[in-house]
Amino acid sequence: MRLLVIGGDAAGMSAASQARRLRGPDELEIVVVERGGHTSYSACGIPYFVGGEVAGADALVARTPAEHRERGIVLHLRHEAVEIDTGGARVRVRDLASGGERWEPYDHLMIATGAVPVRPDLPGVDAAGIFGVQTLDDGIAIHRAVERDRPARAVVVGSGYIGLEMAEALVRRGIEVTIVEAGEQPMRAMDPDMGALVADAVRGLGIHLRLDEPVEGFDTGGGRVTAVRTARRTIPADLVVLGLGVRPGSDLARAAGIETGPTGGIVTDRRMRTRTANVWAAGDCVETRHLVSGAPVAIALGTHANKQGRVAGTGIGGGYATFPGVVGTAISKICKVEVAHTGLNSRDAERAGFDALTATVESTTRAGYHPGATTMRTKLVFERRTGRLLGAQIVGEEGAAKRIDGLAIALWNGMTVEEMTGLDLAYAPPFSPVWDPVLITARKAAALVEEAMRDGG
Amino acid sequence: MRLLVIGGDAAGMSAASQARRLRGPDELEIVVVERGGHTSYSACGIPYFVGGEVAGADALVARTPAEHRERGIVLHLRHEAVEIDTGGARVRVRDLASGGERWEPYDHLMIATGAVPVRPDLPGVDAAGIFGVQTLDDGIAIHRAVERDRPARAVVVGSGYIGLEMAEALVRRGIEVTIVEAGEQPMRAMDPDMGALVADAVRGLGIHLRLDEPVEGFDTGGGRVTAVRTARRTIPADLVVLGLGVRPGSDLARAAGIETGPTGGIVTDRRMRTRTANVWAAGDCVETRHLVSGAPVAIALGTHANKQGRVAGTGIGGGYATFPGVVGTAISKICKVEVAHTGLNSRDAERAGFDALTATVESTTRAGYHPGATTMRTKLVFERRTGRLLGAQIVGEEGAAKRIDGLAIALWNGMTVEEMTGLDLAYAPPFSPVWDPVLITARKAAALVEEAMRDGG
Numbered sequence: 001m002r003l004l005v006i007g008g009d010a011a012g013m014s015a016a017s018q019a020r021r022l023r024g025p026d027e028l029e030i031v032v033v034e035r036g037g038h039t040s041y042s043a044c045g046i047p048y049f050v051g052g053e054v055a056g057a058d059a060l061v062a063r064t065p066a067e068h069r070e071r072g073i074v075l076h077l078r079h080e081a082v083e084i085d086t087g088g089a090r091v092r093v094r095d096l097a098s099g100g101e102r103w104e105p106y107d108h109l110m111i112a113t114g115a116v117p118v119r120p121d122l123p124g125v126d127a128a129g130i131f132g133v134q135t136l137d138d139g140i141a142i143h144r145a146v147e148r149d150r151p152a153r154a155v156v157v158g159s160g161y162i163g164l165e166m167a168e169a170l171v172r173r174g175i176e177v178t179i180v181e182a183g184e185q186p187m188r189a190m191d192p193d194m195g196a197l198v199a200d201a202v203r204g205l206g207i208h209l210r211l212d213e214p215v216e217g218f219d220t221g222g223g224r225v226t227a228v229r230t231a232r233r234t235i236p237a238d239l240v241v242l243g244l245g246v247r248p249g250s251d252l253a254r255a256a257g258i259e260t261g262p263t264g265g266i267v268t269d270r271r272m273r274t275r276t277a278n279v280w281a282a283g284d285c286v287e288t289r290h291l292v293s294g295a296p297v298a299i300a301l302g303t304h305a306n307k308q309g310r311v312a313g314t315g316i317g318g319g320y321a322t323f324p325g326v327v328g329t330a331i332s333k334i335c336k337v338e339v340a341h342t343g344l345n346s347r348d349a350e351r352a353g354f355d356a357l358t359a360t361v362e363s364t365t366r367a368g369y370h371p372g373a374t375t376m377r378t379k380l381v382f383e384r385r386t387g388r389l390l391g392a393q394i395v396g397e398e399g400a401a402k403r404i405d406g407l408a409i410a411l412w413n414g415m416t417v418e419e420m421t422g423l424d425l426a427y428a429p430p431f432s433p434v435w436d437p438v439l440i441t442a443r444k445a446a447a448l449v450e451e452a453m454r455d456g457g
Numbered sequence: 458m459r460l461l462v463i464g465g466d467a468a469g470m471s472a473a474s475q476a477r478r479l480r481g482p483d484e485l486e487i488v489v490v491e492r493g494g495h496t497s498y499s500a501c502g503i504p505y506f507v508g509g510e511v512a513g514a515d516a517l518v519a520r521t522p523a524e525h526r527e528r529g530i531v532l533h534l535r536h537e538a539v540e541i542d543t544g545g546a547r548v549r550v551r552d553l554a555s556g557g558e559r560w561e562p563y564d565h566l567m568i569a570t571g572a573v574p575v576r577p578d579l580p581g582v583d584a585a586g587i588f589g590v591q592t593l594d595d596g597i598a599i600h601r602a603v604e605r606d607r608p609a610r611a612v613v614v615g616s617g618y619i620g621l622e623m624a625e626a627l628v629r630r631g632i633e634v635t636i637v638e639a640g641e642q643p644m645r646a647m648d649p650d651m652g653a654l655v656a657d658a659v660r661g662l663g664i665h666l667r668l669d670e671p672v673e674g675f676d677t678g679g680g681r682v683t684a685v686r687t688a689r690r691t692i693p694a695d696l697v698v699l700g701l702g703v704r705p706g707s708d709l710a711r712a713a714g715i716e717t718g719p720t721g722g723i724v725t726d727r728r729m730r731t732r733t734a735n736v737w738a739a740g741d742c743v744e745t746r747h748l749v750s751g752a753p754v755a756i757a758l759g760t761h762a763n764k765q766g767r768v769a770g771t772g773i774g775g776g777y778a779t780f781p782g783v784v785g786t787a788i789s790k791i792c793k794v795e796v797a798h799t800g801l802n803s804r805d806a807e808r809a810g811f812d813a814l815t816a817t818v819e820s821t822t823r824a825g826y827h828p829g830a831t832t833m834r835t836k837l838v839f840e841r842r843t844g845r846l847l848g849a850q851i852v853g854e855e856g857a858a859k860r861i862d863g864l865a866i867a868l869w870n871g872m873t874v875e876e877m878t879g880l881d882l883a884y885a886p887p888f889s890p891v892w893d894p895v896l897i898t899a900r901k902a903a904a905l906v907e908e909a910m911r912d913g914g
Contacts, residue, residue: 010891042824042826042886042891044824044884044885044886044891045824045826045827045886048826048827048886048887053827053828054826054827054828059826060826062891161885291881301884302884302891303882303884303891303892303893304881306891306892307878307879307896322879323879324876324879326881327881328881329881329882329883329884330883330885331883331884331885331888331889332885333885333887333888340883342881342883367499367501367502369499369502369505369511369516369517370502370505370510370511371510371511399859401883401888402856402859402860402883402888402889403859403862404883405860405862405863405882405883405893405895406862406863406865406866408863408880408881408882408883409863409866409867409870409880409882410866412880412881413866413870413872415866415870419781421764422764422779422780422781423865423866423869424748424761424783424784424785424786424799424865424869425760425786425862425865425866426786426787426788426797426799426858426859426861426862426865427501427758427759427760427786427788428501428618428787428788428789428790429499429501429502429505430505430790431788431790431858431859432788432859434467434499434501434519434759434760434763435760435763436760436862438862439764
């Protein structure tokens with residue numbers, strides 16, 4: 001039996017490792033082709049490497065190629081899969097160094113081609129000094145540019161999680177940073193009122209935040225970027241980071257007739273099997289089920305990639321495991337500001353057809369009298385008729401955001417806000433006020449549901 | 458209508474406040490008798506006040522008598538209820554200053570008599586310099602003794618949450634502290650292996666920890682304590698704190714024929730009604746249902762007292778609310794060490810008749826490469842046959858212990874460890890490794906369940 005894996009990062013190598021755990025080298029040959037030069041790295045760690053909080057790129061690598069090879073995994077770095085022939089059960093692979101190509105056969109094929117950064121088709125976008133943040137090689141390139149060119153001014157395009165984290169990293173390096181965002185708020189996964197808190201926090205760091213200003217192009221000089229242009233202004237820049245999000249890297253699979261869904265991600269079942277025989281897929285290239293909306297979603301996140309890869313590897317190794325879907329939990333820290341959300345925000349809840357209410361409460365992370373208590377805001381989105389929790393958002397400081405986990409688990413279990421008011425959450429003054437912020441917000445939400453019921457809502 | 462409340466701390470004043478929210482002064486007269494001189498204070502905050510982290514005792518008071526009175530609540534401080542006459546619907550109240558007594562009538566009676574500290578019947582236990590830690594007055598007395606007498610050596614008897622927190626507080630004041638514990642480990646709510654981690658941490662603070670040494674008596678001189686005696690040694694002490702836990706303060710209710718249960722706590726239904734007409738009870742004086750074992754438990758904790766008081770107040774005010782029970786969540790911080798548990802430990806699971814397994818994992822609070830990542834240990838207790846989660850324990854440092862909330866919510870919802878492996882928990886390097894410690898431990902637990910199934914266990 002031969003397992004061929006396309007992509008040597010989180011999903012691909014989790015699958016390979018798990019399959020190896022279940023099947024030794026004499027039972028299963030495992031071959032991985034990886035376009036880049038690294039394996040099993042934390043893309044989420046790139047901002048901390050660029051910002052200097054993490055000493056070297058090596059620290060972001062969970063398992064090196066050598067470690068994988070020691071476990072009997074054949075690894076071809078700088079090799080790109082260029083065609084999948086599902087009928088012939090083989091993949092055409094190009095050696096990027098020599099340009100030579102060959103066919104690699106498979107019994108099981110694991111597609112872990114990751115995500116493709118959104119790159120706007122704008123004048124000058126290919127100039128030197130403009131970077132994506134997708135692979136570890138991207139991270140190393142930005143780090144090198146910062147160290148070598150000592151840029152004075154940087155522009156980050158996009159203000160989602162990665163955009164804000166990169167902006168923080170560059171500020172840490174003493175660079176003057178402008179964020180340019182096409183939308184009306186940063187972090188569009190949050191409701192506008194919560195996004196406004198993030199905007200305030202970002203501006204508090206000395207970052208220029210330009211909202212409602214789509215990028216129109218890049219000025220260049222000698223092939224290098226010199227400025228970013230919007231309808232309103234020209235922003236000089238020695239370095240530009242594109243943080244416009246990603247889409248599933250499913251082109252290769254689609255070209256081979258492997259089914260993709262409305263999000264562009266590869267369609268799989270709960271065991272991470274595609275609709276094509278003996279072909280598995282996992283990670284940023286697939287779509288999965290959102291357990292609250294019921295709709296397919298493509299969420300590029302290392303933790304899902306690792307879980308899905310492991311599930312696929314278990315199946316390939318002859319075992320049984322499933323990936324049930326996601327509730328859309330995410331978290332970030334921009335200097336001291338912590339931000340997190342799970343489930344649906346107000347807009348998404350409405351789009352999914354829910355008649356939703358929200359409750360927002362400002363409270364403290366610890367007992368008010370305890371040193372280190374800081375203010376945090378918690379917002380719940382819930383169904384008017386039933387009180388069922390649909391989503392939650394948190395903005396605060398130290399100790400605030402990881403509380404989203406409890407809300408994600410409540411959401412996972414379909415709890416109502418009324419039930420949540422009784423939850424037995426941990427209380428001691430260094431950790432929580434006697435009414436945890438989650439409980440206070442649930443209480444307020446439950447009162448709104450009761451009121452709506454009385455009003456015949 | 459007249460509501461009489463016995464006890465002006467968390468449960469009593471929550472009930473009074475909530476009843477007032479629902480019924481104005483012309484509908485409902487509210488009278489509270491309180492034995493001490495304070496209302497609505499955080500007993501859990503006493504160690505931080507004694508240790509000097511919180512500036513004054515006032516900071517621990519959530520609402521002063523004056524604030525309650527402003528809301529139309531009549532408050533008799535330094536008044537003790539000495540007899541309940543349920544037939545006559547009245548309570549005999551003694552003015553502790555004058556010694557005079559009178560009968561106070563009620564339509565609704567709210568019993569919130571709190572807990573009684575366990576005080577061993579040992580020679581010398583009544584000497585000056587020996588303190589309990591139950592009321593704010595106790596806390597003020599200890600604080601005064603520390604400030605005024607500048608004790609050089611202190612002994613804390615008992616090593617549960619409050620004992621350890623008081624030991625830390627005294628160490629912060631530069632006092633040499635010995636903890637004397639009758640059992641074989643500190644924090645007996647934890648399994649022995651987790652308790653051993655706590656013991657190491659406590660000793661690392663320079664605290665002398667004497668395990669397996671029941672106190673046999675106190676040496677005194679001139680009416681003051683001078684030493685604590687165990688079978689093995691005599692420990693000189695200028696100050697002694699008794700942290701031996703508490704029992705429900707239900708004597709007054711029991712004497713009036715109000716039903717108490719096997720824990721000694723007053724029996725109530727989900728709406729906090731006792732078995733006696735028009736008599737409600739809440740807080741440390743009641744027993745409640747443990748949602749995992751199904752057994753009655755008495756857990757003295759401010760967060761339950763507040764919730765139960767609010768539920769009772771809602772009922773008294775004509776509304777509907779219930780207190781569903783607890784899963785036994787608790788958390789503490791001793792210097793930098795964080796400790797938490799929820800549900801049943803191994804011993805309690807066995808006692809409750811569960812055939813239980815455990816899984817323990819050591820991991821990091823953040824991505825391993827992220828500055829500030831520290832080691833934490835997570836232990837799950839779960840049913841062998843079904844994989845149902847029964848309890849969890851955490852020992853670690855910054856960012857570790859509040860993760861217990863997620864586990865408490867999983868427990869609340871009856872999740873199995875297998876289901877938990879799929880949970881969508883928040884991941885970003887400053888908050889978690891890509892596999893959250895909760896997920897890794899659930900994964901290990903699920904593998905043990907599968908193994909037990911294969912072995913026909």
